[in-house]
Amino acid sequence: MPRPLPQPTPETAHFWEGTRVGELRLQRCAACEKVYFPPRPFCPACGHRRVRAFAASGRASLHSYVINHRAMPGAGFEAPYAIAVVELEEGPRMMTNIVECPQTPDALVLDMPLEVVFEPQSDEITLPVFRPTAAS
Amino acid sequence: MKPGSIAIVGAAETTELGRIPDLSALQLHADAALNTLADVGLTPADIDGVATAGESPTNVAWYLGITPTWVDGTTVGGCSFMLHVRHAAAAIAQGLCTTVLITHGESGKSRVGAGRRAFSAASLQGQFEVPYGPMGAATMFTLPMLRYMKDFGLSEEKLANVAVIQREWAAQNPRASFRDPISVEDVLDSRMIAYPFRLLMCCLVTDGGGALILSSTERARDFSTPPVYLLGTGESVETPMVSQMQDLTSSKAFRVSGRKAFEEAGIRPEDVDHLMIYDAFAHLPIYGLEDLGFVGRGEAGDFIWGRNTAPGGRLPVNTNGGGLSYMHSGMYGMYALQESVRQLRGIAPAQVPGVRVSVSHGVGGMFGAAGTIVMSNELP
Numbered sequence A: 001m002p003r004p005l006p007q008p009t010p011e012t013a014h015f016w017e018g019t020r021v022g023e024l025r026l027q028r029c030a031a032c033e034k035v036y037f038p039p040r041p042f043c044p045a046c047g048h049r050r051v052r053a054f055a056a057s058g059r060a061s062l063h064s065y066v067i068n069h070r071a072m073p074g075a076g077f078e079a080p081y082a083i084a085v086v087e088l089e090e091g092p093r094m095m096t097n098i099v100e101c102p103q104t105p106d107a108l109v110l111d112m113p114l115e116v117v118f119e120p121q122s123d124e125i126t127l128p129v130f131r132p133t134a135a136s
Numbered sequence B: 001m002k003p004g005s006i007a008i009v010g011a012a013e014t015t016e017l018g019r020i021p022d023l024s025a026l027q028l029h030a031d032a033a034l035n036t037l038a039d040v041g042l043t044p045a046d047i048d049g050v051a052t053a054g055e056s057p058t059n060v061a062w063y064l065g066i067t068p069t070w071v072d073g074t075t076v077g078g079c080s081f082m083l084h085v086r087h088a089a090a091a092i093a094q095g096l097c098t099t100v101l102i103t104h105g106e107s108g109k110s111r112v113g114a115g116r117r118a119f120s121a122a123s124l125q126g127q128f129e130v131p132y133g134p135m136g137a138a139t140m141f142t143l144p145m146l147r148y149m150k151d152f153g154l155s156e157e158k159l160a161n162v163a164v165i166q167r168e169w170a171a172q173n174p175r176a177s178f179r180d181p182i183s184v185e186d187v188l189d190s191r192m193i194a195y196p197f198r199l200l201m202c203c204l205v206t207d208g209g210g211a212l213i214l215s216s217t218e219r220a221r222d223f224s225t226p227p228v229y230l231l232g233t234g235e236s237v238e239t240p241m242v243s244q245m246q247d248l249t250s251s252k253a254f255r256v257s258g259r260k261a262f263e264e265a266g267i268r269p270e271d272v273d274h275l276m277i278y279d280a281f282a283h284l285p286i287y288g289l290e291d292l293g294f295v296g297r298g299e300a301g302d303f304i305w306g307r308n309t310a311p312g313g314r315l316p317v318n319t320n321g322g323g324l325s326y327m328h329s330g331m332y333g334m335y336a337l338q339e340s341v342r343q344l345r346g347i348a349p350a351q352v353p354g355v356r357v358s359v360s361h362g363v364g365g366m367f368g369a370a371g372t373i374v375m376s377n378e379l380p
Ligand SMILES: [Zn+2]
Pocket: A029, A030, A031, A032, A033, A034, A043, A044, A045, A046, A047, A048
């Protein structure tokens, strides 16, 4: 069984269209310049409705995580696996998984540099996940 | 609310706690409500306000035969009952009702007549958290803690010690689920659940319930129970997604709620004799002690290590054993309030001598919401 997948709403559709074409889309407020996530058609800092989506750099750092040791059978995950919060270069944070990296405390070092990878899950949904950058 | 003008006049838990396979969730509400009515010497006909979470207030009022003129179904997770106390105090002060019953009942372990909780795939959590594999509170509530541990150099031993100290309190409580002493090593050697959290750093899962009755202090004189006066209350919410906390090392909802309650009560942390901090996991007392201002940032682990919150310490915390050792049905806030009332009435199993001011601080969701109640057995 695959992992549970998101069901986009009109307000988040642009984000999921972005991941399908290899872009991690954030939004920026035209009035106060705030960059924010998750998507919504107004600025959570000032309430302004003029906001614009843009492609983030995809660079991030490992902000925090847990390593789940008891996956429910059939839920699409094999324990142990890390559930992480990454901090994007542009400021917002998001929950994700860390790939191409052992799922151990020794390998998962807080603040290590990461880059986004896009993992297709279905025709509609591609999930952004992160891997250690080549240099690190 | 004018400090001291509203009082908790009745408080009781369900007759049994722990494993109660012969009662549904709704009946646990009723069992706690009937015990609380008996505590005060009232009947359902005397109640004109109902607040609850988990069940709708309609279900609870109708099931108990109550005709309310005020209801509150605020449901923001385990601290909902702190918010109900706050809202009830305002409603009584405003004259919307005179005698409020707040109920909690949850078949957390046996799941008899219990609802299912799941995020819709179109919700924000369903879109931006669930696909990455969080499976319940043990993998979400815990997610901020590594950040805290790195920023403040808190060791796994000091995190484990939170559970050790609370077990010391539970050992004195015949109703606690777990009473055998444990060591830091025992905690660190227990099964890994979600690194860095081991089994003994996670709350237990049990069945149970509790209820409170509130009235004006003036009306409280009609009852034989010793009133527990409300001095100050606070509430707030931050985010439905733990990944979107403003700061993973501090809860904004805790800070806002705590400040409101302490300001209204006109007290400072050093005026508090007894403290309950909702502990679904071992890191919560650490966040609570810091965000409510009892210690500075990054100091709570050492404060607990120094036995300040332990039996005989200068700030007894979670004296029923907490969610880690006493009981945890899912929405634990009610049990924190019950222990504050017992301590202020002088009838707690692990009674702290001379408690005059007690604070109960609850959390809802995964650092999503908070409620704080400052109480006293003396009028201000
Ligand atoms: Zn703005």
